[in-house]
Amino acid sequence: MKATCAPENALQAVLLDLDGTLLDTLPDLAAAANAMRRELGMPELAYELIGTFIGKGVDNLVRRTLSGQLTTEAIPEDDFNRARSVFYRHYTELNGQACTFYPGVLEGIKAFAGMGIRLGVVTNKPTVFTLPLLERTGLAEHMSVVVCGDTCERRKPDPDQFLLACNKLSAAPAATLAIGDSINDALAARAAGCTVLAVPYGYNEGEPVGNLPVDGIVESIMEASVWASNRFTGRFTASGTTG
Template sequence: MTINAVLIDLDGTLVDSIPDLAHAANAMRLELGMHTLGQDVIASFVGKGIDNLITRTINASLDNEELPPEVFNQAREIFVRHYHLVNGDASTVYPGVIDGLKAMKAQGLKLAVVTNKAEAFTLPLLTQTGLIGFFDTVVSGDTCARKKPHPEPLLYACEKLGYPPENSVFIGDSINDVQAAQAAGMPVLILPYGYNEGNSVQTLKVDAIIDSMTGAAQWLANQ
């Protein structure tokens, strides 16, 4: 297998962004007169983009039952206002990420971020964490018409990098990444420390579960 391009998820794979997401989600609940939720509960709501996180946080449930439009729009305005204020402040780059990305670059691989996070939050977070310089392209949750688990953003990233899915790999942390990669026809590696909507990654059928980005770089070097 010849691998030329690596597509990488952001939240739960490159950056632990839960403290800031949970802060904004709870600030939204407080402004709406609701009690706060635990950070681990909010972490289980992350994965399908911000609109989904807002709905799940208001419902205090993963089931994502649709909110009346006026409730959703008010909640979204509050969440976005708070998340813009704190995005990146308490988020940290996971151990092994910088060395792993350096090793992938040294192997001559092209790198892309493919995240469900909206671009208005993705680019500042990648800039603030110093990660942006590693990537040849960034595909955010609102870059294409559809998000992961749809394959469209992955296929778009492949096109931008100039390599087909057969010569690309996806590295992520959740079922949304696995389904998108498999629908796009590319191998998928999973890192177990992120957020998989509250489920163990051991349940996912993937090419490999690898403990860090340096391990992923090693796996790529062995292909």
């Protein structure tokens, strides 16, 4: 399937964020973060606070968890490396154990698949955590491409991951819908040239999504599929025909 064959205003692909968009991974991430703090002799943090630390990759999560706040002071490299190693060990054990799907995710995925639209995940989560999580939750079978936080030299909010995903799917960015929950998703997808939707239930560093530079805010992935069917007049199917 070549992007140049697309009819005007066709939808070729949907790229989805993972944490805070498809899955509520806070229970596992917070448990690992607090296990790290306990092992380092530090008191636990509230889950809600740790939720505001999510979105810019594991290294940022570790730094913020160490400092206990969004804005982190310089942390000695040896201290950070030790904390990172401890977090990785705990999260490797906990990854996928307590996370849950947000309402409408599976229904929305099925709806997009029914349109013949190929799906992908674009996440700042490292590959070592992303692929096992997709397998454990059953999401892997629905995704035609997965681009992780360590796949490209630059990650969200830079556009590289979205551009790579579009390339792998032979989809034009202008014919691609990106769905996420944070400013990082919005900025990256917008810079790549995608249409962008936000969901309001994710993390976004504790800030509301109302001011994000997006084309719309939807309550669920299922609602996103309805929005897309109204917005895009032509749709590629897996066989390359349009509907």
